[in-house]
Amino acid sequence: MSGFQHWAQMGGYAAFVWPAYAVALVVLGGIAAQSWRRYRASLRDLDRLQRPPRER
Amino acid sequence: MLTRLANPARFMRLSGTVLPPLALATVVVLAIGLYLALFVAPPDYQQGESVRIMFVHVPAAWMALFAYLVVAVASAVALVWRHPLAEIAAQAAAPLGAAFTFVCLVSGSLWGKPMWGTWWAWDARMTSVLVLFFLYLGYMALVNAFDDMSRGARAGSVLALVGVVNLPIIKFSVDWWNTLHQADSVFRMGGPTIDPSMLWPLLIMGLGYLLLFKTLLLVRMRTALNEAKARALRLAAPQRLSTAPPLPEPEPVLR
Numbered sequence: 001m002s003g004f005q006h007w008a009q010m011g012g013y014a015a016f017v018w019p020a021y022a023v024a025l026v027v028l029g030g031i032a033a034q035s036w037r038r039y040r041a042s043l044r045d046l047d048r049l050q051r052p053p054r055e056r
Numbered sequence: 057m058l059t060r061l062a063n064p065a066r067f068m069r070l071s072g073t074v075l076p077p078l079a080l081a082t083v084v085v086l087a088i089g090l091y092l093a094l095f096v097a098p099p100d101y102q103q104g105e106s107v108r109i110m111f112v113h114v115p116a117a118w119m120a121l122f123a124y125l126v127v128a129v130a131s132a133v134a135l136v137w138r139h140p141l142a143e144i145a146a147q148a149a150a151p152l153g154a155a156f157t158f159v160c161l162v163s164g165s166l167w168g169k170p171m172w173g174t175w176w177a178w179d180a181r182m183t184s185v186l187v188l189f190f191l192y193l194g195y196m197a198l199v200n201a202f203d204d205m206s207r208g209a210r211a212g213s214v215l216a217l218v219g220v221v222n223l224p225i226i227k228f229s230v231d232w233w234n235t236l237h238q239a240d241s242v243f244r245m246g247g248p249t250i251d252p253s254m255l256w257p258l259l260i261m262g263l264g265y266l267l268l269f270k271t272l273l274l275v276r277m278r279t280a281l282n283e284a285k286a287r288a289l290r291l292a293a294p295q296r297l298s299t300a301p302p303l304p305e306p307e308p309v310l311r
Contacts, residue, residue, distance in 0.1 A: 007095075011105035016170050020163040021094075024112040028268065031155045035275045042282035049289045 064140055064281055071274045078271045086264035092257035100254075107254070109167040114242070115262040116160035119269055120188060121223060123153030126273070127195065128220045131213035141277070143209040144284075146216060147199055148276035152269055154192035161185060172236060180229035181237035184222060191219040 010017040093111035100107035126149040134142035164182070165175045176182065195212050202208035230239045241250040248255055 010108065011099060013104060013106040013170055016106055016166045017108050020109040020112055020166040023162045023166075024116065024159045027155050027159050028265075031152060032268070032272055035272050035279070039275050039279045039282075042279045042286065045286050046282050046289075049286055 067141055068278065068281060071278055075271065075274055075278075078267065078274065082264065082267040082271050085260060085267055089257060089261035089264045093261055097254050097257045103171060106167060106170050109163055110254075111257055111261045113160060113163040113167060114258060115265040116156045116163065117185070118262055119265045120153060120157040120160050120185065121226060122266070123149050123156060123269060124188060124191070124216075124219070124223060127153060127192075127216045128223075131216040134209065135213050135217070143213070144277050144280045145273070146213065147196075147209070148273050148280060149269075150192050150195050150199075150216075152272055152276070154189060154196070156265070156269070157185065157189040157192060161189060168236075177236045179235040179237055180233040181226065181235045184226045184229050187222055188219075188226060191215075191222060195219070 008014060089111070093108055097108065097111070099105045127146045130142045130146035130149065133139050134146060161182075164185075168177070169175050195215050198215055199208045199212035202211065229235060230237055242248045242255065242258065250258070
């Protein structure tokens with residue numbers, strides 16, 4: 001068994017350790033991505049509103 | 057310091073300067089923390105490798121409580137002093153707190169199954185954290201339940217303050233009651249009982265979560281201020297600036 005496989009098996013707890021890390025990644029990464037997308041959208045919206053009417 | 061920041065224009069300027077280095081620090085600290093948690097920290101002599109769940113679970117629990125404290129303090133400031141940024145801060149922090157609480161609950165459950173033999177127990181610690189999760193959801197629902205945004209914000213602030221009673225219950229539940237959940241091993245009288253080889257990865261993950269919270273809090277507050285400004289601009293010139301298609305000409309009235 002390679003070192004990586006041994007590590008990935010987490011001493012037999014792989015079925016619990018990896019889902020725990022995956023949930024943290026998906027939930028925290030997800031709210032980070034959502035926050036960033038909404039921030040970019042708010043900047044675009046504001047930019048469009050503040051441009052003089054002719055250019056729109 | 058706080059009164060200086062309470063001016064939205066100044067907040068936008070300062071947060072814009074702070075945000076890039078803060079985001080970079082978040083990524084670096086979380087990467088170091090994950091490396092220590094997954095590769096460097098030793099397996100526990102009783103729990104084996106399952107102890108690695110602790111490194112995503114415990115900091116999530118810290119942030120779940122800390123974010124609620126932010127929501128509650130900001131709500132109090134909003135109710136008492138009507139600071140323009142306080143309600144925005146509270147509303148920006150609540151979804152982040154809910155996310156950390158959710159991570160805490162699920163990762164705890166994933167640890168409980170192999171270690172305790174059960175996914176869930178209605179003990180005082182777990183139940184009070186579940187109540188915290190519902191408090192976050194209730195706060196967010198209440199804030200958005202009113203057509204008048206300022207009324208929603210005020211109702212939410214009152215709910216957030218009432219919910220503060222849950223924080224000491226969570227913190228001391230493991231001392232006051234006989235819980236399945238173990239007692240604190242880091243923030244306790246007499247210093248941590250956890251071994252330094254596990255304490256350091258835990259503290260660095262905690263710092264990473266804290267930096268993540270602060271980064272996203274600033275991003276969400278800036279978003280809310282941008283959106284408020286866009287609303288004000290639309291109100292000021294609804295005809296020219298509306299994104300909605302122009303209203304159709306009224307039908308001629310036949311009489």
